[in-house]
Amino acid sequence: MLFARQGYRVLLLEKAQFPRDTLSSHYIHQPGVALLDRWGLLGDLRDAGCQPIDQQSYTAPGVRLAGFSLPVDGNRTTYAPRRFVLDPILAAGAVAAGVEFRESCEVTDLLFDGDRVVGVQYTTPGGAVATDRAWLVVGADGMRSVVARRAGAGNVIEHPRMTCTYYSYWAGVPAHFELYERPGRWIGVIPTNDDLTLVMTYFPQAEFTRVRTRVEAAYLEAVRATAPALYERMAAGRRVERLYGTGQQENYFRKAFGPGWVLLGDAVHHKDSITARGITDAFIQARLLTERIGQGLHDEAALEVALKAYEEDLRDEFLNLYQGVLNVAELRPEGRTELLGKLVGHQELIDRYFSTVSGACSLDDFYNDELLAVLDQS
The missing domain is CATH 3.30.9.100 (D-Amino Acid Oxidase; Chain A, domain 2)
Structure with a gap:
């Protein structure tokens, strides 16, 4: 959708036949909701009957916090749509922008010219094998990404399943x-x-x-x-x-790009679903990638610079969140609950803590003078 809005011809190949569900925690944090609003799709999500969410609580031995994340671009209410509701909304937005969308088309291989990817091979709804060429292949095909495997995109950061x-x-x-x-x-x-x-x-x-x-x-x-x-x-x-x-909750960052290809979403970065970051992070990555490329897709040198900057963006945007998710996924709350217990009675700090999980507030901003003063008093 975003590439098409920039004027590019885009072919979207979807393995599933919509509507179809998939393993997902569904939740879209405030930054993801803000992007749906910016892209003009939030109204469609609301119209689909997804319950609005405006309250959050966390309960652990010795502590209970209630509040909600701070807003992002004026959006504080969140949603957790079923994927058979969300995915067709996203696809319809892409089609409205001019994307050619084909369902029941499973990508099985990449096409190469030397070491450069120049397209994909896929099966059609009737079972035939077809190919299409493209200047850039975006692998947004999940944790078991065919694009990543065939392009040789290895893990550059990796941790065991938690x-x-x-x-x-x-x-x-x-x-x-x-x-x-x-x-x-x-x-x-x-x-x-x-x-x-x-x-x-x-x-x-x-x-x-x-x-x-x-x-x-x-x-x-x-x-x-x-x-x-x-x-x-x-x-x-x-x-x-x-x-x-x-049980396949993988934790990694993959090599993000190479000649003629780039990865997005779970294909490039996956972490334990315990903090429900997947959908929101994929939206942010889509924004980063398309903004970095801008009008430079067909300029080989400019595209290389843009994809390298996108790869650096992934580290800058998600590495701290990744480490935070791994900490939660250890399922050892003792140290965390001791800290959180000291926030009780300080609603602004509680909301800021929830904002570190949503991405509305960085950890550096959370550990401010107000928090340090409360911790010192305790």
Whole structure:
């Protein structure tokens, strides 16, 4: 969509047939909502019936915080749309900008001229093999990116898997954006479309083999032991879909670009979903990439400079967030809850803390003189 708005011809190949769901925590933080607003798509999301979210809480042994992230460009309300709602909205926005959109087309290989990528090979909805050429191939094809694999984009930063997660959807369970933690467990609760509530449970990666053999029992026990009041709400409601989950919560930055190709979203950078950063970060990357390239796509030297700057942007924008996610994904809240307990009674600091997770406030800005004064008093 953004490339088309800059005047470029764009072909968008989508493996799925819409509407289709996918593994996702759904949540769009304030910076992501602000970009949807800037791009003119936020109204479509609201019209799709996604519940607005304007309250957040975090509960752990000895501490409970309630508040919400600071706004970004005037947008404080957030949303957690199902992917079969969000993805068609994004695709429709692209088509409206002039993109040629083809569904049920799975990219299987890249085309090369020497060491430069010049296009893709893919299967059509009828099963035939087709090719299309392009000056730039953008691999926004997820954690198992074919573009990354065929281009040889190795990991430049990598950490072991930290958690595994299982989740489902519940009717009759009213909620805001709720987070619960105890050693070894994390529960996320998010309202979504159709008056349903997403309840996600997180376990240490070391427990994945055990949990996957008794998913429902482990899921319910995690909620009961971590968030008893939520467990009671769930008992009064009903689960309306099966349990979904994964143990493949990879943590990495990949090489972002090469001759004729660039990576975006989970293809270039993936981290544990425990803080629900994926969608928001992909939107930010789309903005960074298209702004860096600007009108210089067909100038080889200018494109090289732009892609190198984009790669540096990824480190600048996301490395601190990445480290923060890994800290949370350790599922060892003791040190964090000691700090957060000192924020109780200081609403502005609570909101600023939530803003560090959303990306509305940097960690450097959070650790300001006001916070240091509160910590010193404690």
